[in-house]
Each structure stands twice: as C-alpha cells, then as structure tokens.
Amino acid sequence: MSEDFEQTGCNRVRQVANRGHYDRETVYQILDASLVGNIGFVTDDGPCIIPMLFARCGDELLFHGSSKSRLMNMLCGGGKICVSTTLLDGLVMAKSLFHHSMNYRSVTVFGCGYEVTDENERMEAVRIIADKTMVGRWDDARQPNVQEMKATCIAAVKIESASAKIRTGPPKDEPDDLELPVWTGVLPLAQVAGEPIDREDEVADLKVPDYVKRWRQEVNA
C-alpha cells in the first residue's frame, strides 16, 4: 500500500505517542471494519458531530444521504470535516481506577467534501456503500431507480490526513499497587450479529440468504 500519512500538528498522536499509527494499511483496515463514522464539522452555531454510514474507496470516503440534508449539503459544498470511528475491543481493569483503560482501534480522518455528480460514479458509490454494509445485498435487493437517485446526494471526502490509535493488552499498574487484592484483567468486547428475524408481513416464503448467514458468521467469528 502507498506511503504513510505525514505527521503534522493536526494528526500527530501526542498522548501515549507509541499507540499512534500513520500507515495507510492500519488506518484503512480500521475504516473498512467500521460501519459508522462520526462526522465533525463547524456550523454557524458551533461544532456538530453526526453519525453516518460510510465506505472507503481508495483514498476517499463515500457518503450518501438526502439531497435536503444539511450535512450532505455541507459535504457537497466543500466543507472541511473530521471523521472519527472506533472499534471497541475491551474494558481494561487495573488495580487502581487511574490505570483503568479500554482496548480499542480508532481512526481520525481529515479532509474536505465534494459532490459526486457523474451518474455512473454516483451509482457506483451507492453500490460500494451497500456492499460494504452487507456484501451481496446489492445484487439481491432492487437497485435504486432514477427517482430515488435524484433524491440521493453522494459526497466524497479525499483523505488528506489521518491517524490511527490502538491500545491492546493487559492493564498497567503502579508497582506499589500490584499486591492489592483487586481482580484485574480485560473484559473483551465485540460486535455480535444476532439471529436474523424474518419480516412478519412477508408475502412470499423466503429463506435468510446465504450472504446474510456468511456476514453473521464472519462478525461472530
């Protein structure tokens, strides 16, 4: 994969700097494993953060939403944003509350939005977002028609700068606390996909598709 993100005043991890990562492979793996990004932007009323589904395509993030959406209009208008996403891997419990922590993989991305206007690229962006969310769904469900695409705005953000921060492993404690009779360790946390629930008013006799079962197995592996 291409070169690391340059460390600047904007993306350099300062607190526990050795947890910072700037290589695209690490940053992109976390982005690709995250379904939702929190988009931070500045409004006339001050800062605002909004959660959004997203997908990465090369060095860009893709978003879709209503053409009436304030957020989409801001992105399409070239707005400067910061996207943050976190995969929570565990609660880390130490002898002292001060050293309690979490195991996580998180990413912060900086960039400016622009509107995707080419009709083929717009449709491709919707496909990429659909496939990232659930591989196989694009080929199965009815694809967007002209009317639906008219009501849909597609925005992309070129990833200008980014960093990942990752914590793994057991708790760290002060040497003087190690004898304390307090249980310490890690409670692993993971995203779990439950049993699929059939739609109650379904008219046909349909089975859960294999790609849904596969997705579930992969998430729960």
Ligand SMILES: Cc1cc2nc3c(=O)[nH]c(=O)nc-3n(C[C@H](O)[C@H](O)[C@H](O)COP(=O)(O)OP(=O)(O)OC[C@H]3O[C@@H](n4cnc5c(N)ncnc54)[C@H](O)[C@@H]3O)c2cc1C
């Ligand atoms: C998991 C997830 C995925 C989503 N994916 C998409 C997507 O792909 N495309 C899309 O267009 N929208 C998505 N949404 C909805 C999105 O969060 C916004 O509600 C929507 O995009 C409208 O944004 P806006 O700034 O135009 O909203 P506005 O209605 O203009 O926002 C006004 C105010 O409403 C409140 N508000 C808006 N959204 C939220 C929210 N989600 N939670 C709490 N308060 C809120 C905030 O106070 C905000 O300042 C998603 C939401 C979630 C939770």
